[in-house]
Amino acid sequence: MTAGHLKSSYMTNSQQSPLRKRARQQGQKLERREAILSSAWNLFQQSSYEALTMDTIAREAQLAKGTLFLYFRTKEELFLALTLKQLTNWFDGVDQQLAVLLVPAEPASLVELLAASLRERSGFTRLLAILATALEQNSSVEAILVFKQELLERMLRTGKLLEQALPFLSAGEGARLLMQLQALVIGLQHLAHPAPAVQQVISVPALQVFQVDFDREFRNIALALLKGLEKR
Amino acid sequence: MTAGHLKSSYMTNSQQSPLRKRARQQGQKLERREAILSSAWNLFQQSSYEALTMDTIAREAQLAKGTLFLYFRTKEELFLALTLKQLTNWFDGVDQQLAVLLVPAEPASLVELLAASLRERSGFTRLLAILATALEQNSSVEAILVFKQELLERMLRTGKLLEQALPFLSAGEGARLLMQLQALVIGLQHLAHPAPAVQQVISVPALQVFQVDFDREFRNIALALLKGLEKR
Amino acid sequence: MTAGHLKSSYMTNSQQSPLRKRARQQGQKLERREAILSSAWNLFQQSSYEALTMDTIAREAQLAKGTLFLYFRTKEELFLALTLKQLTNWFDGVDQQLAVLLVPAEPASLVELLAASLRERSGFTRLLAILATALEQNSSVEAILVFKQELLERMLRTGKLLEQALPFLSAGEGARLLMQLQALVIGLQHLAHPAPAVQQVISVPALQVFQVDFDREFRNIALALLKGLEKR
Amino acid sequence: MTAGHLKSSYMTNSQQSPLRKRARQQGQKLERREAILSSAWNLFQQSSYEALTMDTIAREAQLAKGTLFLYFRTKEELFLALTLKQLTNWFDGVDQQLAVLLVPAEPASLVELLAASLRERSGFTRLLAILATALEQNSSVEAILVFKQELLERMLRTGKLLEQALPFLSAGEGARLLMQLQALVIGLQHLAHPAPAVQQVISVPALQVFQVDFDREFRNIALALLKGLEKR
DNA sequence: AATGAATGAGGATTCATTCAT
DNA sequence: TATGAATGAATCCTCATTCAT
Numbered sequence: 013m014t015a016g017h018l019k020s021s022y023m024t025n026s027q028q029s030p031l032r033k034r035a036r037q038q039g040q041k042l043e044r045r046e047a048i049l050s051s052a053w054n055l056f057q058q059s060s061y062e063a064l065t066m067d068t069i070a071r072e073a074q075l076a077k078g079t080l081f082l083y084f085r086t087k088e089e090l091f092l093a094l095t096l097k098q099l100t101n102w103f104d105g106v107d108q109q110l111a112v113l114l115v116p117a118e119p120a121s122l123v124e125l126l127a128a129s130l131r132e133r134s135g136f137t138r139l140l141a142i143l144a145t146a147l148e149q150n151s152s153v154e155a156i157l158v159f160k161q162e163l164l165e166r167m168l169r170t171g172k173l174l175e176q177a178l179p180f181l182s183a184g185e186g187a188r189l190l191m192q193l194q195a196l197v198i199g200l201q202h203l204a205h206p207a208p209a210v211q212q213v214i215s216v217p218a219l220q221v222f223q224v225d226f227d228r229e230f231r232n233i234a235l236a237l238l239k240g241l242e243k244r
Numbered sequence: 245m246t247a248g249h250l251k252s253s254y255m256t257n258s259q260q261s262p263l264r265k266r267a268r269q270q271g272q273k274l275e276r277r278e279a280i281l282s283s284a285w286n287l288f289q290q291s292s293y294e295a296l297t298m299d300t301i302a303r304e305a306q307l308a309k310g311t312l313f314l315y316f317r318t319k320e321e322l323f324l325a326l327t328l329k330q331l332t333n334w335f336d337g338v339d340q341q342l343a344v345l346l347v348p349a350e351p352a353s354l355v356e357l358l359a360a361s362l363r364e365r366s367g368f369t370r371l372l373a374i375l376a377t378a379l380e381q382n383s384s385v386e387a388i389l390v391f392k393q394e395l396l397e398r399m400l401r402t403g404k405l406l407e408q409a410l411p412f413l414s415a416g417e418g419a420r421l422l423m424q425l426q427a428l429v430i431g432l433q434h435l436a437h438p439a440p441a442v443q444q445v446i447s448v449p450a451l452q453v454f455q456v457d458f459d460r461e462f463r464n465i466a467l468a469l470l471k472g473l474e475k476r
Numbered sequence: 477m478t479a480g481h482l483k484s485s486y487m488t489n490s491q492q493s494p495l496r497k498r499a500r501q502q503g504q505k506l507e508r509r510e511a512i513l514s515s516a517w518n519l520f521q522q523s524s525y526e527a528l529t530m531d532t533i534a535r536e537a538q539l540a541k542g543t544l545f546l547y548f549r550t551k552e553e554l555f556l557a558l559t560l561k562q563l564t565n566w567f568d569g570v571d572q573q574l575a576v577l578l579v580p581a582e583p584a585s586l587v588e589l590l591a592a593s594l595r596e597r598s599g600f601t602r603l604l605a606i607l608a609t610a611l612e613q614n615s616s617v618e619a620i621l622v623f624k625q626e627l628l629e630r631m632l633r634t635g636k637l638l639e640q641a642l643p644f645l646s647a648g649e650g651a652r653l654l655m656q657l658q659a660l661v662i663g664l665q666h667l668a669h670p671a672p673a674v675q676q677v678i679s680v681p682a683l684q685v686f687q688v689d690f691d692r693e694f695r696n697i698a699l700a701l702l703k704g705l706e707k708r
Numbered sequence: 709m710t711a712g713h714l715k716s717s718y719m720t721n722s723q724q725s726p727l728r729k730r731a732r733q734q735g736q737k738l739e740r741r742e743a744i745l746s747s748a749w750n751l752f753q754q755s756s757y758e759a760l761t762m763d764t765i766a767r768e769a770q771l772a773k774g775t776l777f778l779y780f781r782t783k784e785e786l787f788l789a790l791t792l793k794q795l796t797n798w799f800d801g802v803d804q805q806l807a808v809l810l811v812p813a814e815p816a817s818l819v820e821l822l823a824a825s826l827r828e829r830s831g832f833t834r835l836l837a838i839l840a841t842a843l844e845q846n847s848s849v850e851a852i853l854v855f856k857q858e859l860l861e862r863m864l865r866t867g868k869l870l871e872q873a874l875p876f877l878s879a880g881e882g883a884r885l886l887m888q889l890q891a892l893v894i895g896l897q898h899l900a901h902p903a904p905a906v907q908q909v910i911s912v913p914a915l916q917v918f919q920v921d922f923d924r925e926f927r928n929i930a931l932a933l934l935k936g937l938e939k940r
Numbered sequence: 941a942a943t944g945a946a947t948g949a950g951g952a953t954t955c956a957t958t959c960a961t
Numbered sequence: 962t963a964t965g966a967a968t969g970a971a972t973c974c975t976c977a978t979t980c981a982t
Contacts, residue, residue: 034959034965065952144435145373151441153445160454199432209384219392233428237472243475307942313979314941318977541956617905624910659929663891663892663894667887670840671840707935773974943981944982945979945980947978947980949975955969
């Protein structure tokens with residue numbers, strides 16, 4: 013047996029008091045659900061979706077593997093819920109920033125606001141990038157429905173705020189803009205964070221065109237998009 | 245062997261004469277390589293990357309499984325080469341169209357040209373969408389280098405044509421525009437072609453916001469992007 | 477909990493008033509035990525033993541999963557008890573029929589009587605078929621003792637009735653005949669109700685020899701057996 | 709880690725020279741297939757179907773687990789093939805005995821012949837007993853077809869021999885008799901070889917009625933059946 | 941070069957049973 | 962007694978890749 017077989021101790025779990033009590037109340041159950049998501053989130057930030065196993069997440073959460081399946085039907089649904097949580101977190105952040113923005117806002121200011129919100133959320137953009145290809149593939153209709161409904165609500169809400177900040181947007185265009193920005197984030201995430209072998213290849217000077225700077229491109233394209241909308 | 249272990253014959257292979265002879269000459273080797281790519285491409289259009297096995301591709305190509313690995317180090321490299329081929333094909337198509345475009349071209353005309361080129365290449369956009377997450381993940385530095393170099397060349401060439409067609413683009417901006425459009429294609433592909441369960445969910449009227457029309461959104465955003473560049 | 481984790485309500489339970497009160501009295505306990513068996517029986521008739529979960533049975537019985545284990549040590553013991561109940565039911569039916577039989581009875585009449593009793597009890601014969609391989613495998617000595625003792629009593633009683641109806645049976649041979657018929661039922665049940673794939677295969681004309689008609693074969697063999705005993 | 713975790717070395721594999729060579733020829737492949745069946749058979753005789761894992765069988769056969777699936781699509785198909793082999797073996801034995809039987813034969817002689825053939829084949833009767841409930845449940849239509857066709861052929865052949873030995877059997881009745889005997893074997897196997905807990909319970913004198921003697925009952929019922937047929 | 945038999949790592953998931961409340 | 966959250970054992974099978982022939 014090789015050394016690699018020994019389970020390396022998990023550093024990330026900062027020895028929380030083992031919360032073995034049973035979650036009988038609704039509140040406790042939600043709390044535990046959150047604890048699982050929190051553990052998954054911790055691990056996801058140092059690992060990739062594929063490399064993370066339910067076993068590892070259970071250990072991090074100090075729970076038995078089977079317990080995870082009490083709260084999430086599949087691994088994908090767990091990460092779908094995690095994505096929703098991070099999405100909500102992102103919307104919250106953006107909403108807060110929008111609230112203190114001068115109205116009418118400059119497209120450039122808005123773009124900076126959004127770029128900044130993404131800059132500090134690399135885990136979030138990684139989740140978005142695998143949402144359609146991995147997470148939604150093995151999730152139940154029910155879980156997806158919850159996800160999309162919540163997402164819709166947040167898109168509409170933040171969309172409305174965008175419409176207030178940018179007078180050239182008419183009703184409904186805020187939400188659509190958010191969808192377009194989502195596409196942008198996904199695409200740029202793929203290009204800006206390639207596999208190690210790719211990184212190595214494009215470190216050659218001649219190929220530096222391929223070194224996509226997420227932040228820079230996002231601001232660039234988003235600004236063009238907004239100005240395009242403005243100048244209609 | 246007696247039992248029913250034999251997979252039913254594959255309908256897609258239109259009974260090419262079994263080309264079992266050895267490919268000794270360089271030309272023959274390239275030919276066989278192309279045959280493999282062609283088989284993979286045929287199957288990919290009726291299937292998904294995950295569902296396609298090397299075994300199936302080999303059978304379609306009338307070759308043994310092991311032979312595939314003489315031409316491509318991994319499954320990913322095979323599809324990387326396939327992506328390059330389709331990318332080249334797309335560039336060729338676009339270049340041809342650009343050649344007959346009036347100069348200076350309207351951004352709108354250009355966008356229509358590009359949208360049309362993508363509209364008839366759904367397999368190609370699906371490949372782009374998994375390029376970073378799947379194909380480049382298990383490819384060798386060598387294969388990626390070849391891929392990126394060829395891609396660079398084509399991007400520069402077509403980029404230059406774009407710069408000629410759109411005078412507001414300065415040197416180098418054509419290639420960069422292509423990269424940005426690539427991000428757009430990837431993101432929209434993810435949103436426009438979700439998993440079946442998602443399709444079911446968003447067929448509910450209230451959630452139709454999520455029914456992303458690739459063509460429409462591509463034209464929309466690409467046009468805004470171009471106009472944004474124009475109006476600088 | 478928000479998400480769609482709740483199983484859709486079970487249609488089979490015809491909305492009995494939820495009897496959640498505690499069963500303190502012995503009578504109440506027996507009543508609840510019967511309720512559980514009744515629920516299991518309802519479900520078993522539309523499902524298979526493997527497909528039935530303790531959770532489903534509990535829900536059908538309007539009880540918590542854990543409560544089932546207060547009444548039955550294992551899933552197997554639950555079904556063992558169910559088998560006993562159905563066995564008793566079958567013996568009752570046969571006894572009744574035997575009571576109105578002319579004595580001495582024709583072997584043929586008796587066989588018809590038995591065949592008819594089985595014809596309307598397909599759930600019962602399915603239970604018999606898994607008794608030894610599934611149910612008795614994970615049952616406690618205590619539960620098996622109860623089962624066998626009760627079974628013995630009923631076999632002796634009905635055996636005696638058989639001996640009265642069929643004068644050529646000497647003392648003790650009635651019970652033994654019942655055991656032999658049990659073996660017959662088990663074997664024929666296996667052959668007559670094969671897996672779907674087998675049914676498909678033997679629907680081919682050439683293989684129709686394998687389409688075993690339970691009723692026909694039971695009558696055939698049982699009659700031969702009785703006549704064999706008669707002609708000694 | 710407890711001691712039970714250590715893989716106990718397998719005694720049954722009598723250190724055959726590791727046959728690692730690749731089976732390229734059809735003959736070699738059949739040989740290897742036989743080797744796998746042989747390993748499974750060895751292990752099955754000291755274990756139960758459920759307790760046997762594909763992993764264990766692979767080890768016994770000195771092959772990788774995956775290799776097993778090259779020869780058999782599922783664990784069930786492997787055992788289905790094993791059952792066919794043992795069935796063939798049994799038919800061969802019976803045919804040989806029938807060949808030296810005086811014609812016309814006494815039903816009693818024939819029954820003794822059959823009983824003797826089963827007496828020395830306890831593994832075979834155990835396989836028959838799980839054929840319908842386990843093996844045929846997860847086998848492909850193809851595998852079942854092969855199984856049933858071969859079985860049909862053997863039943864017809866041996867059935868014909870029976871018809872020659874027992875003149876009171878008309879054409880086709882030999883095969884049907886074999887089917888009836890199969891049902892008998894299955895049922896008696898279940899009753900005669902119960903779970904350990906059952907054996908313990910029925911060792912109590914009062915319950916010795918349940919101690920079914922396979923051989924005795926088989927001869928008893930089979931004889932009655934034959935005589936019943938004779939005296940028609 | 942071509943073949944195709946052999947390899948073996950790898951992980952989600954179910955569900956009977958337990959036990960804290 | 963009743964509950965239902967928590968447990969965790971247990972294993973089949975796929976398929977890219979290798980390598981003997």
